[in-house]
Amino acid sequence: MGSSMSEKLRKLVVGILLAWALLCGVRAQAQYNREYFFWVGRSCMMNNDYQEAIRTLNTLLRFDEKAYEGYFLRGIAKYNLDDLLGAEADFSTAIRLNPVYTQAYTYRAITRSRLGNYDDALQDFREAIELRPDLPGPYYSRGVTRLLNQQFREAIDDFDMFIRQETKVADAYICRGLSYLHLKDTTRAYDNFNLAIRTNREDPNGYNRRGGLHLEQEQYEEAEADFNKAIRCDSNYLLSYFNRALVYNATNRPMQALADFDKVIRLDSTNSLTYFNRAMLRTQIGDYNRALEDYDRVALYSPNNVLVYYNRAGVYAQLGELEKAVADYTSAIDLYPDFANAYIYRGRLREVLRDPKGAKRDLETAQRKIAEYRSRLSDSTYSIYADTTQRFDRLLSFDSKFAGGSFDRITGHNGGREEMRLLPLFKFTLMRPDTAAAPNPYRLQRVEDFLARVGDDLLTLSCRESNIAPDSLLAIDRRRAEELKAGDASWITQFERGVSQALIKQYTNSVNTYTAAIDRNPSNPFLYFNRSTTRAEMIDFISSIDNSYQRITIDSDPANRLNNNSKRTYSYDEAVADLNKALKLFPDFAHAYYNRANLQALSGRLPEAFEDYTKAIGLNPSFAEAYYNRGIVQIFMKDTRKGCLDLSKAGELGITEAYEVLKRYAQTQD
Structure with missing residues (x-):
């Protein structure tokens, strides 16, 4: 209550002071008011009131369009409100008005890096460092940008320059460790994660990075110790529980792994990867009904993911609900017609369901898919990834599977939204x-x-899905194939066959047919x-x-x-x-x-x-x-x-x- 009242009083005082400053007259007190508005704007930002800071700085810039510091401060406020394009525009204006404004180059570079515009960001960092080579900050920020741009050796050089001047920043060691990790130098990565931990023993990130490296190297005892320390540092740090669950699973402690996955889901109720992992773990211990509940949740969040239906089919089969299992294998095949495993298991179930023709057809299709895959093992195209005869019941790791790339595949999974x-x-x-x-x-x-x-x-x-039934599309594709076999190899027929092949998800064949056209x-x-x-x-x-x-x-x-x-x-x-x-x-x-x-x-x-x-x-x-x-x-x-x-x-x-x-x-x- 007191905090709320003081906040209201602070805003009231600021409002009165601003009104008084305006009434004093801009010409008579120009320099005084200019400094005052800067002071108010900075004070608002120190209190994290960025919208109020922008309103104050807008007033300043109306009276003084050449106040490059005003544009710079407004750019920082916009950046903190995630208005990245607006921030970039303000930093650009500050640079236009003062071409040697080092901080404006640095912050514009950081903004452009967050926008994914790495080339222009690196050019801005170059300008900032040439203007002030003695400042450590631009080296760190440029190092992060180079990390994102996969320039790992150059990133290490920048972090080295930063660390020479600033030895107490744990994140710098973590980022340098990540750079070494991407260069496959696990020894130096480990050393840097150790330095990060020694620099700040209360930061869970250092323990998580080192624990992740131990986990990858199957050093489970050391990994567990690190994740335990990370949880002691921050009991709500989701990644610590997730990674520790992977350790528990790898060391045959399924109930403890389940407890950690439960904690992750309490912290993030739309975390589809955790539901998926928990479903696989529940399946392994025979808790099939609850595994189904988890797979149903994942199917809700990720309706176009083939593995949801494939794995859920296995659970239905364990419960004896063979028709539902066949339906899920069929859904997996509809989504990905090269899925050899789905044909194999559907064929086995059809045999049990006394459908010998369907079983034989599935087995023959699976054998053909496997043979096609093996014949392409030396191929450098996407078809080399078409092998689906592997197992899909291993738990998926957070780092390698969870968040994806910088835009994280917008057309994919968005927490159900x-x-x-x-x-x-x-x-x-x-x-x-x-x-x-x-x-x-x-x-x-x-x-x-x-x-x-x-x-x-x-x-x-x-751009919409075809409204033609799958059976009709298959019939159309067969007709096109017969036309080509009969000798009609015109580009039009090739094009039409490419269209029909794509619609029945024979992508590799479709690309080849378009190429012929x-x-x-x-x-x-x-x-x-x-x-x-x-x-x-x-x-x-x-x-x-x-x-x-x-x-x-x-x-x-x-x-x-x-x-x-x-x-x-x-x-x-x-x-x-x-x-x-x-x-x-x-x-x-x-x-x-x-x-x-x-x-x-x-x-x-x-x-x-x-x-x-x-x-x-x-x-x-x-x-x-x-x-x-x-x-x-x-x-x-x-x-x-x-x-x-x-x-x-x-x-x-x-x-x-x-x-x-x-x-x-x-x-x-x-």
Whole structure:
């Protein structure tokens, strides 16, 4: 009560003083008022009242547009409110007014680093260090940026420079240790984590980093000791409990592991990875009904993840609910038709259910998938990851599987908040006419000519799922295959087969078929366009198995974000290259800019994604999907106000999903 009253009094006094200062007259007391407003702005920021600081500094800048320190302080306030674009603009103004303002370069660099614009951030750090090579701060911040940009040796050099001047900052040792870890130098990584712990024995992060290294090296006793110390430092530090559960599981103490997973879920009730791990652990100890509850929760949060259905099918089989098990294996196969294991186990269940034909068909399909995989082991394409004959009952680790890349796959798992997904890529696909759909006012003659040339009434350009039944799609694909077998190898037939193969999720075959079509007609932009989409979809399915349970967690600590990166990364470079080729052949193709923006966003390059969405909107001012996705990207770039304006426009143009997102975010805007 007293604190609340003092806060109200403080604001009242500040308001009276500001009013008095204004009444005194700006000209008569110009220098005094200028210093006073600086003082009030700084005081507000010291009290973490950033919005009040911005209002105060706005008053100053109205009277003195050349006050570069005012723009700098306002930039810091905006940064602390996660308005990164606004902060960048203010730091840029401060630099324009004072080109030797070292701190403005440093803070703009940090802001650009958080925006994923590493090249410009590194240039700003270079300017700051050239202006003041004696300051330690820019070396540390540049080191973190280089870590994020995977320039590990250069990052170590920067942390060395920082540590020479500042020996008591634990995070510097942790970041240097992470750099060595990414260079596979575990000895030096371990030494740096030790230094971090000696520097600050109350920080759980150092113990967690060292414990994670012990865990990776199967030194379970040492790992457990470190995680215990981390928990003593902070009893609500989620990662400590999660990692200790992995230790307990590896040392055959399932009940203690379950207790730690329970604690993680109490701290974060939407943590799908923990539900998944707990489900596997419950299955191992025979607690099948509760394992089903956990898998059901994961399926709610991650409905397109193939392993959810595959593992849940095994639990149903243990409970004797064979029809439900077959249904889940079928769902896994629908999501990923190359899933050899799913065919094997479905075939065994069909045999028990007295369906010998179905069992034989599944076994033959599985054997064919395995043979195809083994024949491609020397292949460097994505098909080498198609082997699904491995086991999928091992627990997934937090660091390698949990948080993903810098943007953490927006189209993936978002703690159940489906409204935060990007709308999908556009492609030429097969759709039955939908009389309920709103007519699209945007027409491109070149697209219309292409559709007329192909001559398939079902072919359309859309980002929506096909409304044609799976059996019908299979029949269409068989017809296309028969046409090719009969000798019709025109680029049109090849293109149509590529479309049907992609729709039944035969991605590798679809890419190869599009490539054959491109060989026959290399100047057609739409062939590159569709091959790009198929390549991207193939990567998404591969990652759904390999990076099973990623969630969106934009971490403010760059070192944490880096360490959470998956061990295997998936590159959209080939898909982007196809779009670049399509745009070279057809520069006015708005949908190609839109697709490229999506892939930029999924790769963590948010400013580039924003630019491509803007280009798409420039070509098609009624491009509702581009407004929606640009709005989502701006929200993740912490420019929520502009993001909400774009979402509002998307809703106006017919994207109903926009209003669900606006309900969550519009209320936070002033």
